[in-house]
Amino acid sequence: MGKYNDLDLSKWREYTDIETDSLWIIDKRDNSGAHSGSYHGNFVPQIPHQLFSRYTKKGDWILDPFMGSGTSVIEAQRMGRNSIGIELQLDVAKEAYDRIVTEKNNDVKTKIIVGDSQTYDLNAVLNSINTDKVQFVILHPPYWDIIKFSESPNDLSNCGSINDFLDSFGKVVDNATAVLEKNRYCAVVIGDKYANSQVIPLGFYCMNLMIEKGLLLKAVLVKNFGETKGKSNKQGIWRYRALASDFYIFKHEYIFVFKKVK
Template sequence: MKSSSSAYNLPLFHDPLDNGAEEQETPKPKRTSPLNDLDLNRWREYDDITTDSLWLIPERDRSGAHLADYHGNFVPQIPYQAMRRFTKRGDLILDAFLGSGTSLIECRRLGRHGIGIELKPELAQQADDRIASQSNPYNVKTIVLTGDSSNTVSTPRVITHAVEEIGKEQVQLVFLHPPYHSIIKFSDQPEDLSNCPSVESFIQKFGQVVDVVTPFLETGRFLVLVIGDMYAASEWIPLGFHCMQEVIGRGFSLKSIVVKDMQGNRAKRNLENIWRYRALAGGFYIFKHEYVMFFRKGIRNGRTAI
């Protein structure tokens, strides 16, 4: 963080008749939000936190245990921004599509407890090993679960046990970064959302995931959805907005939609000319963005959302 001395420690006007004694500025009490640890009296210092709705991230953070070897993981800057804005140190995060463990690596770096669910057993083990390799200066607990996040019967029981093991009653932030339907096939398992036979079945299954995680999220706290759109049969499918409606329909309010650039997408890397030709020939535009949607669990129609 850059120093704020020029902004906050300017000397007060000195009266030459005051025998050389300068009046001392009274320090302002820390002004915080119930959602985070930021001191709003020092807001100019937080130049690492973005408040704009367009995120241009030239390259992913590769520090610590972060790697870019898993096709489909999101950049660490996304959980970093979300945790800094919407959690405090010691809070608990739940990631229902853990992948290679990016969000839980950030949990250890930022002092948040974390629970992640991954469908593929071998990937879950790799993520657990990678997370464990990250230093843990705040001595937080991170738990990797292997299972189907859309299973509304068995998965809630497993999450309940993990939450109790960490010593919490609820979680303070939820991440959902599902497959973008069939764009990338992540496994041969029928439970995998990337294997849903239709967009409609994908949306239904995604809704089941929201049903699983919602009861664990503390009222007034945030759910972060990272999702992109897709093409199918020469038609743009607004997958992100379909998923958005599934979340809103379960008692959440939409707080923000961030558009994040997708420069350097592995599937299109070194194929810019081919994709440009295809776009000109096919009458479409090349995907260069995805959405980071922020929802808040609240009270609707006089009833607490569940």
């Protein structure tokens, strides 16, 4: 097995902060430094932090095709990893860039791109930085249409049906994993949704899509879902509705980890 992280196993007892269980309970968001919790639909920095600790080394290149507010890019540069973040919306990418540069690490390179991750020419990007592969891909797509991120037809949150969403997500996966080094890893962070009185298991659909593309499923992680700003003052209403009906309130999302073996 190739070495794909910087863990020194002679010190394994000291790594008390690194998750090895499949249930991740993260109570408080890391809001330190350039991290900002204000972008609707961002993930907590602890997710990329944990994944980069286990699956990357200093100097590796990490690709995030759904960069949003730049959480994984900030975490990558803190941890001495190079990174490429792609975001469809110019204003969102610019806002992320302005925060990312406030805690620049001169030992690493970061590349922020505005574009559509389904079609963006990643080989050209890698050529421009004199490399041909990335060593980790972190994918945090829109949870289909739960949050509408923009008006753009290329935005995955504007897909008209679950099949369109999976088709578009699959294009991003193909584009990104084509430049992922063999025997390295990628992760998908996603939750489910309700529609028409039933659960739409987006997580399992996306997991299956990755398996069908030949990626090896290495982990199914369940992470607690913090209260979103929108829902925090409506907790009682949701509980009443759940008790009065037949559904449960989502309190978890998934992190699926895959290895590229061919």
